[in-house]
Amino acid sequence: MKVAIFGNQKFEVDFLLQANARFHHDLVFFKEGLHAGTASMVKGFPAVSTFPADDLDADTLAALAEGGTRLIALRSAGYNNVDLDAARKVGISVMRVPAYAPSAIAEHAVALMLTLNRHIHKAYNRVREGNFDLNGLVGFNMTGKTVGIVGTGKIGTALARIMKGFGCEMLAYDVYRQPDCIELGVRYVDFAELMSKSDIVSLHCPLTAQTRHLVNGKMLGLMKPGSMLINTARGGVVDTAAVIDSLKSASGLEYFGMDVYEEEGGLFFSDRSLTIIKDDAFERLTTMPNVVITGHQAFLTREALTEIAEITLENISSFEAGRPKQENLISA
Numbered sequence: 001m002k003v004a005i006f007g008n009q010k011f012e013v014d015f016l017l018q019a020n021a022r023f024h025h026d027l028v029f030f031k032e033g034l035h036a037g038t039a040s041m042v043k044g045f046p047a048v049s050t051f052p053a054d055d056l057d058a059d060t061l062a063a064l065a066e067g068g069t070r071l072i073a074l075r076s077a078g079y080n081n082v083d084l085d086a087a088r089k090v091g092i093s094v095m096r097v098p099a100y101a102p103s104a105i106a107e108h109a110v111a112l113m114l115t116l117n118r119h120i121h122k123a124y125n126r127v128r129e130g131n132f133d134l135n136g137l138v139g140f141n142m143t144g145k146t147v148g149i150v151g152t153g154k155i156g157t158a159l160a161r162i163m164k165g166f167g168c169e170m171l172a173y174d175v176y177r178q179p180d181c182i183e184l185g186v187r188y189v190d191f192a193e194l195m196s197k198s199d200i201v202s203l204h205c206p207l208t209a210q211t212r213h214l215v216n217g218k219m220l221g222l223m224k225p226g227s228m229l230i231n232t233a234r235g236g237v238v239d240t241a242a243v244i245d246s247l248k249s250a251s252g253l254e255y256f257g258m259d260v261y262e263e264e265g266g267l268f269f270s271d272r273s274l275t276i277i278k279d280d281a282f283e284r285l286t287t288m289p290n291v292v293i294t295g296h297q298a299f300l301t302r303e304a305l306t307e308i309a310e311i312t313l314e315n316i317s318s319f320e321a322g323r324p325k326q327e328n329l330i331s332a
Contacts, residue, residue: 001025001026001046001047001316001317001320002044002046002047003026003027003028003045003047003048003049003073004028004041004042004047004048005027005028005029005049006034006038006042006048006050006051006054007030007031007034007050007051007269008030008031009051009269011300011305012075012305012309013029015305015306015308015309016312018306018309019306019309019310019312019313020309020313022310023313023314023317025047025313025316028042028045030042033055034048034050034051034054034055034056034060035054035055035057035060036055036057036060036063039060039063039064039067040063040067042064042069043067044067044068045067045068045069046068046069046070047069047071047073047316047319047320048064048069048071048073049072049073049075049316050073050074051075051076052074052075052076052081052296053081053264053265053266054081055081056072056082056087057083058083058086061083061086061090061092062090064090064092065091065092069092070091070092070093070319071092071094071095071319072092072093072094072095073095073312073313073315073319074094074095074097074312075097075308075309075312076096076097077096077097077098077099077100077206078206078207078234079094079096079330080206080207080234082331084330087331092331093324093329093331093332094329094331094332095315095316095319095329095330096315097308097311097312097315097328098327099153099154100299100304100307100308100311101299101303101304101307102154102155102157102158103158104299104301104303104304105158105232105298105299106155106156106158106161106162106204108232108259108294108298109159109202109204109230109257109259110159110162110163112230112232112259112292112294113142113200113202113228113230113257114142116228116255116256116290116292117139117140117142117228117255118137118139119136119137119139121292122137123137140226142166142168143166143167143168144168144169145168145169145199146169146170146197146198146199147159147163147168147169147171147198147199147200147201148170148171148173148194148195148198148200149163149170149172149173149181149202149204150172150173150174150191150194150201150202150203150204150205151174151203151206151233152172152174152176152177152178152181152186152204153178153204155204155232156172156174156181156204156205157180157181157184159204160172160180160181160184160186164184168200170184170186170187171193171194171197171198172186172187172188172189172194173188173189173190173191173194174188191214192219195215195219195220195222195223196222196224197224198223198227199224199227199228200227200228200229200230201215201227201228201229201230202230202232203215203229203231203233203237203238204232204233205233206234207233207234207235207236211237212236212237213236213238213239213242214238215229215231215237215238215239215242215243216239217239217242217246220242220243220246220252221246221252222252223246223252223253224252225251225252225254226254227252227253227254227255228253228255228256228257229243229253229255229256229257230256230257231257231258231259231260232258232259232260232298233260234262235258235260235262235263235264236262238258238262240261240263240281240282240285241281243256243285244281244284244285247288247291255291256285256291256292257291257292257293258285258291258292258294259293259294259295259296259297259298260296261282263279263281263282264295264296267282268295268296269295269296311328315328
């Protein structure tokens with residue numbers, strides 16, 4: 001099948017080409033992101049594969065359908081950037097990669113925790129400048145701390161396994177109670193209790209209408225003094241303005257690690273080093289010494305990129321054969 005690969009990043013091209021040796025699709029790579037203005041570029045392509053930063057709104061989907069596109073193959077698990085109702089109306093099916101190397105994201109969440117806790121980012125810069133002063137670098141033992149895991153799917157479960165190895169107490173919030181987590185010693189509680197009792201809260205839930213700004217001013221006000229918040233889920237789960245206010249108040253939340261941002265579209269996945277970033281909230285966060293930001297890279301391991309490429313192309317093949325994998329199909 002002829003497939004337009006939109007928003008392709010240099011780091012993923014080789015993985016897609018290697019996977020395609022088995023599937024034999026005609027892959028055409030476009031560096032441009034997909035939006036209403038670029039949809040006309042792929043007239044005649046029955047399948048389009050997209051990156052999380054692409055904008056699949058009603059206008060984009062209508063233009064794709066008019067050009068003959070019948071399948072959107074997401075190279076991601078999340079699909080909050082897709083207007084699913086509009087996709088159904090114009091007859092475009094949407095498939096995703098529901099799970100890929102969950103340990104990659106869980107391990108990145110732990111990397112953010114340790115960086116913030118032991119002030120690795122500060123120590124690194126000091127040593128490069130010949131400054132070996134240890135003042136201001138005091139951290140805490142992870143052992144015995146309470147970690148709250150919000151969302152216990154495959155990624156949340158992978159995090160629970162890691163945190164058990166650290167000797168942490170674990171709380172969780174999810175509508176579904178994962179037996180594997182219970183076996184690991186995780187105790188399920190309501191969200192308010194998790195926020196009030198956890199030393200570290202790590203977010204691993206999808207972005208839905210119900211979870212948008214799940215972490216808001218009210219919930220942040222419940223957090224213990226000296227607590228930490230980690231977000232490797234979706235930016236919109238967190239109310240950024242409320243986090244900034246909470247960090248400034250220094251009454252509860254003390255550390256914030258984020259790999260995602262609610263306004264990351266048009267910001268992440270590109271080099272902005274020579275431009276002025278006009279997002280005042282984001283710029284404010286970058287000035288805070290108790291905030292560590294990475295640019296949506298939690299998934300970025302060889303194992304994850306291999307799985308994403310293989311499952312994406314397998315989704316296209318199953319659709320072409322008329323037997324789309326139902327567990328990966330989110331709109332038909």
